Amino acid sequence: MPETKPVLMQGNEACAAGAINAGVRFYAGYPITPSTEVAEQMAARLPEIGGVFIQMEDEIASMAAVIGASIGGMRTLTATSGPGFSLKQENLGYAIMAEIPCVVVNVQRMGPSTGVPTAPAQGDVMQARWGTHGDHPIIVFCPASVYESYYLTIAAVNLSQKLRQPIIVLLDEVIGHMREKVLIPEGKLMVERSSDKDVPSDYKPYDEKGIAPLVPFGFGHYYHVTGLFHDQYGFPTGDPPQVERALDRIHEKLEKYRDEIVLTNYIGHKEPRVAVVAYGCTVRSARAVVKKAYWQNRMPVGLLSLQTVWPFPAEEIEALAKKVDVIIVPEMNMGQLVGEVERYARGEAKVVPLNRYDGEMISPDQISEEVGRWL
Amino acid sequence: MEQLTQDFLRTKKLPHIWCPGCGNGIVTAALVRAIERTGFDQKDVVIVSGIGCSSRAAGYLNFNTLHTTHGRALAFATGLKMARPELKLFVIMGDGDCSAIGGNHFIHSARRNIDLNAIVVNNHIYGMTGGQHSPLTPTGKKATTAPGGTLEPAFDLLKLARGAGATFGAKGNAAQPRQLEQLIIRAANHKGFSVVEALSPCPIAYGRRNKLGGAVDMLREMKEKSISVERAANMDEAELEDRTINGVLFSDDAPEYAEAYYRSIGKDIG
Numbered sequence: 001m002p003e004t005k006p007v008l009m010q011g012n013e014a015c016a017a018g019a020i021n022a023g024v025r026f027y028a029g030y031p032i033t034p035s036t037e038v039a040e041q042m043a044a045r046l047p048e049i050g051g052v053f054i055q056m057e058d059e060i061a062s063m064a065a066v067i068g069a070s071i072g073g074m075r076t077l078t079a080t081s082g083p084g085f086s087l088k089q090e091n092l093g094y095a096i097m098a099e100i101p102c103v104v105v106n107v108q109r110m111g112p113s114t115g116v117p118t119a120p121a122q123g124d125v126m127q128a129r130w131g132t133h134g135d136h137p138i139i140v141f142c143p144a145s146v147y148e149s150y151y152l153t154i155a156a157v158n159l160s161q162k163l164r165q166p167i168i169v170l171l172d173e174v175i176g177h178m179r180e181k182v183l184i185p186e187g188k189l190m191v192e193r194s195s196d197k198d199v200p201s202d203y204k205p206y207d208e209k210g211i212a213p214l215v216p217f218g219f220g221h222y223y224h225v226t227g228l229f230h231d232q233y234g235f236p237t238g239d240p241p242q243v244e245r246a247l248d249r250i251h252e253k254l255e256k257y258r259d260e261i262v263l264t265n266y267i268g269h270k271e272p273r274v275a276v277v278a279y280g281c282t283v284r285s286a287r288a289v290v291k292k293a294y295w296q297n298r299m300p301v302g303l304l305s306l307q308t309v310w311p312f313p314a315e316e317i318e319a320l321a322k323k324v325d326v327i328i329v330p331e332m333n334m335g336q337l338v339g340e341v342e343r344y345a346r347g348e349a350k351v352v353p354l355n356r357y358d359g360e361m362i363s364p365d366q367i368s369e370e371v372g373r374w375l
Numbered sequence: 376m377e378q379l380t381q382d383f384l385r386t387k388k389l390p391h392i393w394c395p396g397c398g399n400g401i402v403t404a405a406l407v408r409a410i411e412r413t414g415f416d417q418k419d420v421v422i423v424s425g426i427g428c429s430s431r432a433a434g435y436l437n438f439n440t441l442h443t444t445h446g447r448a449l450a451f452a453t454g455l456k457m458a459r460p461e462l463k464l465f466v467i468m469g470d471g472d473c474s475a476i477g478g479n480h481f482i483h484s485a486r487r488n489i490d491l492n493a494i495v496v497n498n499h500i501y502g503m504t505g506g507q508h509s510p511l512t513p514t515g516k517k518a519t520t521a522p523g524g525t526l527e528p529a530f531d532l533l534k535l536a537r538g539a540g541a542t543f544g545a546k547g548n549a550a551q552p553r554q555l556e557q558l559i560i561r562a563a564n565h566k567g568f569s570v571v572e573a574l575s576p577c578p579i580a581y582g583r584r585n586k587l588g589g590a591v592d593m594l595r596e597m598k599e600k601s602i603s604v605e606r607a608a609n610m611d612e613a614e615l616e617d618r619t620i621n622g623v624l625f626s627d628d629a630p631e632y633a634e635a636y637y638r639s640i641g642k643d644i645g
Contacts, residue, residue: 047640054453056453064450091447217459218461222417224434
């Protein structure tokens with residue numbers, strides 16, 4: 001790790017700073033609360049380092065512009081919130097299909113619709129998974145601190161390039177607007193793509209053998225990019241075996257790199273009876289409870305925090321369910337990820353939802369009360 | 376007419392998917408000839424397209440080609456142009472693609488005056504979905520979604536473009552491909568947002584329902600109705616009724632967006 005220095009910053013600022021550190025040089029966006037600071041940071045910093053900031057006419061266009069710039073060879077990012085995230089789904093699906101790397105930040109706010117624009121919520125967990133149509137793979141990171149906002153954005157940019165897969169950073173209003181200390185490295189955390197050079201003359205942008213490097217437009221490798229199902233050279237096909245193989249392939253790349261994609265963290269008792277599974281800002285309340293119950297009082301409780309919510313950490317939940325009697329899933333929605341937890345607990349543990357959807361954070365007291373009920 | 380440059384065509388992808396009598400092939404050929412005559416380096420040329428019949432042209436052209444989502448071609452192209460201002464972008468769209476679902480991107484690309492060449496193939500109909508009316512379907516003409524004839528007035532696409540800030544606008548048609556080729560060359564050499572509206576016959580999904588005859592009849596009518604900008608200048612409104620004015624309708628000077636942006640950050644891409 002390079003040298004680090006502590007900086008006090010906001011989650012949204014940390015996201016922008018992480019993106020720039022990871023080599024993002026193109027941002028296209030549209031103003032929306034509570035994500036605007038990401039755009040403002042990018043508007044201030046990108047021109048200073050030779051990058052491009054453009055405010056587009058709408059969210060659809062910003063997603064399209066980001067994909068266009070990625071095809072031109074730039075590392076790209078866009079940020080939005082619920083209503084804008086809905087509009088981005090169309091071209092997000094395109095980027096997944098055409099395997100164009102990009103990072104989409106969604107600073108969640110209370111929905112549905114315009115909802116409460118300034119109130120926090122975790123209501124977009126399922127939209128992040130299934131918002132665009134068709135069977136598609138998706139990677140969603142969920143930072144629980146300003147520090148994680150910084151590092152998970154860097155991880156998202158690098159992994160997106162490596163896998164040629166769009167990645168969503170699912171922030172929430174609490175983390176986005178909270179200020180805390182981040183250790184900013186002096187050096188770059190950008191991972192160079194090793195395979196950019198030495199492109200074979202018979203370049204296949206969608207090589208069946210693995211993930212082909214994306215050779216940007218304008219270098220004499222004439223290929224086609226489309227949202228239609230396509231062959232290895234990018235040309236449309238409706239041939240059933242080819243269609244099936246193509247869909248399998250974009251899913252398999254996530255399975256193959258699962259260890260790099262699925263990030264979770266467990267704290268607490270080695271043999272817990274009650275565990276909390278949380279993500280995003282809810283992790284903070286849960287951590288306070290577990291710290292007190294386990295570190296102070298040695299009670300058999302633990303916390304599994306999910307930095308990656310999609311692909312779902314199924315193996316981790318399966319393992320946890322075998323150890324505990326009860327899994328509590330606090331979420332600032334009416335119960336979204338709890339269904340997945342239940343599915344992979346496979347009846348080995350009782351899964352208890354704990355929901356709040358009034359635009360306020362779930363407090364440590366609420367979680368503590370629920371944990372106490374099952375001990 | 377001389378042979379098309381085979382280098383610029385993906386001959387293995389032919390024959391194309393278009394119906395007999397469709398004008399898309401003529402417009403595409405005019406585009407290929409125009410690109411050849413500009414002398415642009417093949418590797419610098421990018422074809423971007425939206426969704427619809429004419430947008431399938433991208434797949435037949437041997438450049439870096441980007442077939443995008445419905446209506447969004449200009450927004451993809453804007454991102455690519457800003458990332459790589461040295462590239463020469465031609466953006467093929469149909470009338471519905473460009474002016475209905477893509478209307479917002481169209482006026483804002485015009486407003487920025489970003490150096491993209493929009494080739495709008497106007498066959499007055501949504502062809503690929505079987506003949507629904509578009510914002511460029513003339514009032515009264517029939518479509519599957521306007522069985523009694525559409526009540527809606529049509530856009531004047533080039534007036535819309537100019538009003539929004541585009542600095543080059545030209546109109547041509549598939550019946551006069553040589554002129555169309557020249558117009559595309561002028562657009563390509565113009566710095567700023569250029570629009571070439573190319574009228575094109577759709578005998579299957581538009582002509583048949585509106586009793587306009589076959590492809591040959593439609594092309595003949597297109598040619599007979601067309602009048603050059605120069606000749607139209609000396610005619611009054613009554614004489615021009617039901618005529619289509621062809622040629623370069625406007626060519627203005629204004630700062631181009633990508634260049635202005637890069638200059639603002641201290642890079643000259645001139």
